[in-house]
Amino acid sequence: MNANGKADTTVLVVDDVAASRYALGEVLRRDGHDVVLVASAAEALAELDARGRAGTLPDVALVDVGLPDMSGFDLCRRLKESPPTAALPVVHFSAVKVAPADRCLGLDAGGEAYLTVPAEPEEIQAVVRAVARGARHRSDAEAEAGNLTLLAETILDVQSARCPSELAHAAAVGAGRLTGGPAVAFIVGDDGAVHRGLSRRRAAATLPDDGAHDAVARLVLRTMAGRVGIRDTVVPAPLWPPGFFHAVPLDDTSPAGGARITVARSREGCAPVCLAIPSYTSVGDPGTARLVGRLAHATALAAERLLMYEMERHIALTLQRSFLPTHVPQAPGTEVVVRYEPASSDTEIGGDFYAALPTPAGVLTAIGDVVGHSLEAATVMVEIRHALRAYCVDESDPRTLAHRLDKMLQRYHPDATTTLCLALVDPATGRTRVANAGHIPPLIVDDAGTAKYLKASGPLLGLGLDRPPPTETVLRRTDRLLMVTDGLIETRGTDLAASMEHLRGVAADAPLGVAALCDTLLACFGHDSDDDMALLALRLTGLD
Incomplete structure (x- = not known):
């Protein structure tokens, strides 16, 4: 009996002999069990079906081997083959089939124990208690295993x-x-x-x-x-x-x-x-x-x-934004527009940067990306941008500037590498010199609706490799110089060349003006990116 005075276990007794059925029931009740009595295999199956739907299956079935409609062995096999009753412990009993071979048949059919009757009440009670206890232990172990599996799955979701x-x-x-x-x-x-x-x-x-x-x-x-x-x-x-x-x-x-x-x-x-x-x-x-x-x-x-x-x-984002103003100083004869969008909130901070700096030889525009995503990448980005501003005070050549930045990285950040594109534009003549270090080359977009990439390439900064001569071109007042980081167009599973071609087509169809060009590209590409996105666009306005 439990603390509430109710039976801990329910025993189903299946016996076609009424006197024996009731005698077994009385013995089990005296031991504190709730007892359900049925007279045949068919009644047993019906009772179990109803109790299964109600969620009140018995804890043990005490089954006579010699039932009139189905042997107790066959009833046991049927119960064990049905998922709702497969875990129900079965104890066979018989006053006739008492040979060792009969006991083997009962165990082979799936039974947990075999009683020879008549038997002492204490023996019947002990066998039922033992079988019920074993079933509870198995059930508890299975429940614990299920709960641990559920916990493991939940912790995986949490992590x-x-x-x-x-x-x-x-x-x-x-x-x-x-x-x-x-x-x-x-x-x-x-x-x-x-x-x-x-x-x-x-x-x-x-x-x-x-x-x-x-x-x-x-x-x-x-x-x-x-x-x-x-x-x-x-x-x-x-x-x-x-x-x-x-x-x-x-x-x-x-x-x-x-x-x-x-x-x-x-x-x-x-x-x-x-x-x-x-x-x-x-x-x-x-x-x-x-x-x-x-x-x-x-x-x-x-x-x-x-x-x-x-x-x-x-x-990192605060640091990056503090050194990447949304507006850049405008040099005479040019209009420069920049845009920056950080990666989505569940992605690490990147090292994208841009700059537009006046030099004695013209306007120096720069865009780059420190390889990696971390606070360290953002810190290296700030150092590169400061170094570039310092170097271009007395030096304008893009190739020389790229070489100096490469040496700075090797000395102070030997494990860091950076992509960078530098373009020096003379507002008076439109002469443009470009030094590229592993970055997407600039795109020249004209007002007639065509766009083409400059053939400018070179190794990343931080590797100590020789830098090729700058690529030269002449910008017209109807041209726009566009520089972007790969976060704008790079998509997992898509070839970068295909993404660059897509960018070229969208840029060619964009409305006139540098601001409209940047906004159009962000509207087309800048959705849920896994990387930061930076854009810089320049056009000549003429010197008065």
Whole structure:
């Protein structure tokens, strides 16, 4: 008997002899079992079918071998072959078939034990208890294995999250699957921002407002004040904001409106994570609570990584934007327009840069990309841009400038490489000299609707290789010089040459003007890019 005075197990007795059937039933009832009595295999199958649909299958079946409509062995085989009853333990019994060969037939049919009757009541009770206990252990082990598999799948989803919002959603869905009810996850950032995720089981019409999220954040921070690891507690309704879960069922006797929360923090100073389920939802056995705790801990580790990355990306992006103004100084006789779009939020910062600098020999335009995606790449980008500005004070030749930048990288950043394209334009004559270091060559777009790439190439900066002479051309006032980084057009699975041809065609059809050219290209190519995008366009306006 359990703590509530009810039977722990239900035993189905299948026996066509009424006196024997009732005698077995009485013996089992005295041992605390709930007993269901049937007189034939057909009745047994019907009873099991009904109980299977209701989710109340018995724990053990005690089956007479000599049934009138089907042998007990055949009934056992049929039960074991049917998925709904395959795990039901079967104990055969017989007063006639008592030879060792009969016992072998029972075991071969899938039975767990074989009784010879008449038998002492204590023996019958012990055999049924042992079989039921073994079945429970197997069931518990299978459930534990299933839960561990579910936890592993959930942690994989958590570790695959690309941003805190995705992480909170994955954690909430995983907590809901582990507990079989609604769940909500919170990640509290250092800046007080709360990232929330909901399981799919939630069906409330409206969500709580910002005040409710702030209340949860304060509760989480108070719970983990000065602590690391995992904490599990129940928050009563007066302290838990309403609206995150379904309304409490009318016949529920547990406290209404509260929540059971599991809070985790990977280490001091890191963001705490909270997984919450309603107080009217039971987490089942302590093993389930431990699984939720492990999920909360895995989520906290993932949150630490993602939030540190977001902070690094914010610093890098701020640094990059601070040195890449949206407008460049205009030199007499030219109009220069630049555009810069960072990569999507789930991608690391890149090292794209541009410049338009006045020199004694004309306007020097530059565009480049430090290889790699990190704060270091953005830092190297800033150094290259500063070095270029310093070098061009007394030097204008693009080839010489590229050579100096190459030596600077080799000395101070020997592991870094950079693509760079430099173009020196004389506003008075249109004479243009281009030095290219592994970058997409400039595109010349004229007002007549044609566009062509300059034949300018050379090795990347940072390799210490010889630089070819500059490529020369003459810009007309009806021409536009376009320089871009590969993030604008590069797509996984698409050949770069095909992407460059696509860019050429779009640029040729773009409206007149340098601003319209850049905006048209961004509208066509600049969607959900995995890389930063930089554009620089120049045209001659004539010297007065």
